[in-house]
Amino acid sequence: MKTITVRIPTPLRAYTHGADEVRAEGATVADAMRALGDAYDGLLAQVLTEDGEPRQFVNIYLGSRNVRALQGMRTPVAEGDVISIVPAVAGGRA
């Protein structure tokens, strides 16, 4: 099991009690996301489809790379890695 950091985008921080970064454990990106879902109720449904893939308006990054360019959700993680959840944000004038 590797401990990694997950960066939570502002729109989803309501699910993490305001935390902008949380820890998760797992061997792959999918594992870590599952662990995140167990710890924070309701968060996962915002990010992943029922098949466990990123939703169309969400990208998941491992470090600076989109997991789509790696091995998708099965991409292995290393101790200390950073996963970023990056949803589409419309705001500009807001």
Place this chain on the structure above:
Amino acid sequence: MTAKDRRLAQLRAAIGDVTPREALTLQAQGAVLVDVRETDEIAQGSPPGARRLGRGFLELRIEEAVPDLNQKVVLMCATGIRSLFAAEDLMRLGYTRLFNMAGGFTSWKNEGLPIEIPPRLEATERERYSRHLTMPEVGEAGQLRLRASKVMLLGAGGLGSPAAVYLAAAGVGTLAIIDHDVVDRSNLQRQILHTEERIGTAKVASAKLMIEALNPATKVLPFATRLSSSNAEDLIRGFDVVVDGSDNFPTRYLVNDACVKLGIPNVHGSVYRFEGQATVFWPRYPKTRGPCYRCLYPEPPPPDLAPSCAEAGVLGVLPGVVGLLQAVETLKILLGIGEPLVGRLLCYDALRARFSELELLRNPHCRYCGDETAFPGYVDYEQFCARAA
């Protein structure tokens, strides 16, 4: 024989003369024609495509114009005398294939060869842009380019305000602004185009007042309308760069789709509370094909999963940071300098004071910018958050 004449005779022997017509042929074959006359002489006309490097700065600027010392260079002045001395200078610098145009511009004109009146900066412009003009990356050519540029701003709000102010200050000639909204007191915490006394007036009208007060030479085209599938392409066509500072998904997708179709770079920015992002969507960027917004997010989120509007909010200065990143990218694209933010998402976390960069992937199967896809048409997505907080 004077010393000058003796020297000229020696130089003529060393540097080959060409007639204006031969110079034109050489230029067509790839030689660089360098006009070394003074600015006020060049203002009366100069051969099209000539590099205008006044004699005074010739040695300092030639290597930028002609980096290859073995490139063929034809020098010209008014009569063919000054250019001969200039050729000698270039020979000393190490240029190996130099020609002098006999008879200079006078003969060129008499032979009826093509002439253009090069655009030039007025004295007040030289003063206003002096800090640009001293940098070779901008210089007079770059400043003239900015003056001839047309930028379309989507939104005269948090992002559009700082972008518009700095682009006008930088000398962009034409700024079009699309915004259907009116100025509200709650805008003034961040939307620096507007003022207390203009509350209730159209944002585009307010923007025009501000921009024209700052730089009367900037032409402002106000469009107090909302972007839709029926007007997006007509509004955006003909612009060099589009700056997307809109606040809703329907507009973002229309901007993206129109820019993809028309091949216009889309300088994108977004902000949310203490976080901001900027990138350049430009699938037709000549150096590396970049992604479009739909490569990243093929469809907007459904209303039930979009962040609630009541939760929105933003630190007033944050769109200032992001809007200015957009302005910087816009100027770089217009000037053709540096590495644009293509294929990279620059993220700014104000609370942690941290910038980070994420790689953006082009999707070769993207429905809008993918290989061999026919344009699928514009979509009016449901406006599920008509007014952001």
